[in-house]
Amino acid sequence: MKYKLLSIFLIISSLSASELQIKANSFSADENSGVSVFMGKVNIKKSNDELNASQVTVYTNKKNEPTKFVAIGNVSFTIETQQKSIYKGVAGKAIYSPSTKEYHFFKNVHLRQIDEKKEIIGDEVLLNTIEGKAYAKGVESEPVIMIFNIVDKNESVKK
Numbered sequence: 001m002k003y004k005l006l007s008i009f010l011i012i013s014s015l016s017a018s019e020l021q022i023k024a025n026s027f028s029a030d031e032n033s034g035v036s037v038f039m040g041k042v043n044i045k046k047s048n049d050e051l052n053a054s055q056v057t058v059y060t061n062k063k064n065e066p067t068k069f070v071a072i073g074n075v076s077f078t079i080e081t082q083q084k085s086i087y088k089g090v091a092g093k094a095i096y097s098p099s100t101k102e103y104h105f106f107k108n109v110h111l112r113q114i115d116e117k118k119e120i121i122g123d124e125v126l127l128n129t130i131e132g133k134a135y136a137k138g139v140e141s142e143p144v145i146m147i148f149n150i151v152d153k154n155e156s157v158k159k
Contacts (some may be wrong), residue, residue: 023041023043035060038056038058056070071096076088087134089124104124140149
């Protein structure tokens with residue numbers, strides 16, 4: 001099992017030049033199914049990205065390459081897109097697909113774009129880090145909320 005853990009870290013780290021680090025209170029892996037589960041105060045860091053959750057499941061293909069990360073419970077995150085926009089937020093669940101570089105957030109999602117001072121609140125949000133685009137859905141009882149910080153031109157002229 002130690003060799004499986006080492007091979008997962010080596011493959012995950014090879015996804016790009018930057019190192020991916022996973023910390024957790026406990027870990028289990030099933031080599032046959034390609035599923036590794038990190039439990040308890042899980043913290044994942046890669047470059048300027050960070051993901052925290054109660055549990056993260058990493059799915060790998062037959063070559064031990066990660067195909068999907070699923071985070072559940074107290075999910076919080078900081079993500080940098082290829083356009084260098086920074087997003088911070090919380091959700092009940094997050095799914096990351098390394099092949100498309102897309103994050104899907106579910107349940108009470110609150111996503112803030114720090115550099116543009118925009119916020120999205122919804123039940124389902126998709127963030128594409130290559131294109132720097134976000135899509136959101138609400139539920140019937142609660143619509144999606146988008147908040148912008150707008151500066152009045154007259155206010156900025158007075159200063």
